[in-house]
Amino acid sequence: MTYQILDAPALQSGGASSQRADVLRRRRAGVAFALRRYGLLAGFLALWQIGAMLGWINPTVFPPLDRIIAATWTGLAGGALLDDIAISLQRSGLAYAAAVGLAIPLGLFMGQIRAVEQALDPILQFFRQTSALALYPVFILLLGLGEASKVFVIFWATLFPILLATIGGVKEVDRKLIEMATSFGAPRGTIFRRVVLPASLPSIFVGLRLSATTALLLLIAAEMIGANKGLGFQVMNAQYNFQIPQMFAAILLLALLGLTANAALVWLQRRLCRWADLAR
């Protein structure tokens, strides 16, 4: 019965005043969280703005933020940058989609069949270690300086992270779970669909996110050579013409593109692999 006495104060604290205090406390916790997470970033941006205005840093190289934002707005509203975004998205999206479409099925297949995996692994490791940027001149020789070589170099660079992550995911599926499914008489196809595929999904997502970052990286590199459109081209072009705010506008848009792509993948991962987060 001592338990009830111990519990009594907690039971009484259900009044309206404590509810208000609760809301307040939660709001304060929210502010504290936002500060912890974004405080440093806000401080950095504020320092940039003030530093550029007061001349602590060279404003011709680092223009104040408001001019960068104004340049971004002008570019977007005037439609000039929209074309660049569209073409950049098209290049990286096409390459990424092709890489995903090839790497996931191939990886699922290779991960399941040991002989295939063993035979292909050395080649894969070799290709993976060969920087896609180093191969870009080769692709240009083969495919010309047009769209094909640009898309292909991004495709090449994004293919391997997804492929290797998928193979790794499939290979690491718990044999005991597969055996459990076997003991219920599940045929191979069912085991693949209901055990192997879901179990390797978190690993596949690691590859997908890694490749999304790589895709943007390669996009910029590819657009700096022999392009006349695209965000990467705009960075170079603005720099040549000494339009520094415009250059930063293009850089800002690239960063936002990367953030958006990552956020979309994180969202998808949360939806599909909620179970993997439960332990964390």
Added chain:
Amino acid sequence: MDGIGTIGRGEVTVRDLSKSFTLNGRRLDVLRNLHLDVRGGEALAIVGPSGCGKTTLLRVLAGLERPDSGQVRIDGQSMEGVGTDRSVIFQEARLLPWLTVLRNVAFGLEVRGVTRAEADRRARHCIRLVGLAEFEAAYPRQLSGGMAQRVGIARALAVRPRILLLDEPLGALDAMTKLTMQEELARIWREEKVTMILVTHDLEEAIYLADRVLVLPKDRGDVPQLIEIDLPHPRDRSAPPFVALRRRLMAGFGLH
């Protein structure tokens, strides 16, 4: 679907069963010319020192391992690989972490092509049987070890096997949970009227649950022993006959 009980009673006949493994290039005879008759609806416990081949025998019976020679018959029919008449409860629960308790229990039914509605209905029944009705929607990571193991038991029961094969199912549980689970297993066995073949390293558990205990010898030359446990169900661990039997068996193992 309730006719399963009348198709066969879950009799297992093992004749001349041999199984060996190659370990570091050397041949290791694990099971040699084993004979065994398990009656339908019986509870048989298998005990023996570590490495004597308990798991191997169970895996052969489950169809997960091929014997080198010999025969296993179930209700008179020669056994070929895994079958719908048996289900296995492993030492670890082996739940699929991305499925809820309900979907895990329904898993065995679904892979056998039972419709979802029917699978859910039977799964719910078995979840109630192991006392987890409130946890239907929980994920395996949110369960304790004992609860997870009970989900594994429910999943095995859901497919209505004639024969339940258990490999140290309670081995990883703490002493208290273990006692409760032993009682639950005894109850489930009585209610479901299945044949139960249980590997354990716990002699008391064997005496508590089984009609007969098969003792596999350490030395592979020796013959396995079968011990009749002639005590009424449900059993009382502190009753003098139970205690006497336990003492006798332990002495046989060189303990005490």
